Amino acid sequence: MSTGDRDPTVYLDHAATTPMRAEAVAAMLPFLAGSFGNPSGSHRIARTARRALDDARETLAVLLGAHPGDVVFTSGGTEADNLAVFGIATGSGTALCSAVEHPAVLQACLAVGGSVVRVDRRGVVDLDMLVDQLDEKVRIVSVMLVNNETGVRQPLETVVALVRDRAPRALVHTDAVQAFSWLDVAAMTAGADLVSVSAHKFGGPKGVGVLVARDRATPLRPMLRGGPQERERRAGTQNVAGVVAMAAAAEANVRDREEASRRVLKLSTRLVEGILGAVPQVHEAVAPGLRIDAICNLGIEGVEGEELLMVLDELGVCASAGSACASGAIEPSHVLLAMGRSTEEAKHHVRLSLGHGTTQADIDSAVPAFAEAVERLRS
């Protein structure tokens, strides 16, 4: 996707955030101006907002394979992940998550005294170690559907089966934030008790998301206390405009998903093959069969990822390292470290992520730009 006719920018950072879909912008606008009511009120303006919220809840419930009452609106993926962990874990030893979770799960899990389950060199959760760590005490196990840095898919169905067998009191949470654009999340998460999604990763606005909390996840202890909104699971006036836009984005996304996935498979193959063909000593962090097509993580020998990203930016290509740098210091990716890469190796990776608007022209500009950037940094 170029950001404008005369702007040659190539955006390959869709895993960080996506441009809003036209349907989502159109759905949102009336609720920013005329229909501004508080959905908890009882008069006509409030009722209009309430109806829109209820309709969006129903739409999202269907698309997520849930009941409307299971849908808890949140301020995004981070809050949904935090709510799942803090809302269920009851103290030390009661939470488990994989070592490659997004910090929104990992840090929450560590904060409640939970434990981390190792992944193998491919980035897939080590099921033997999971089995070893499952016991009567565990209340929540969180394993993501798709990793945000590598695109690696986790065997969620097997995780659910193991948890039901070995830790009957535990619930399963899955962070489906990176999955919703590309996979049938409703079908794939049917066995999970708690599921997180975030609107800005699939063409909706930032600052709004959903935690699906099915019956088994009752009671979910709220993190935010106050009014009785969201059936007392999340206090605070709902972001009506954001929720309505999220539902519109989700509908458009599911409608286009198959076609977009086919296109992105071709484009990501062209991108990776193009780069590997043009630039020596570049490798993929994970094999294509293990990951979603939209996220490509490349290791480049002799070139630091952060430097490469700066030169790519100069050349008009927006990409990222896949993990945020905290407090100005560039931390090596905890995901790559968990996959057995050394600190030094982990510094040499960048993530290129495609979206539904990515075009062949984008890819055909990105490949030579990548080759030029690497050559500049190596010479």
Ligand SMILES: Cc1ncc(COP(=O)(O)O)c(C=O)c1O
């Ligand atoms: C896998 C995953 N989980 C959670 C989040 C957090 O979502 P949000 O930005 O909506 O807080 C992200 C965003 O990068 C993510 O990629």
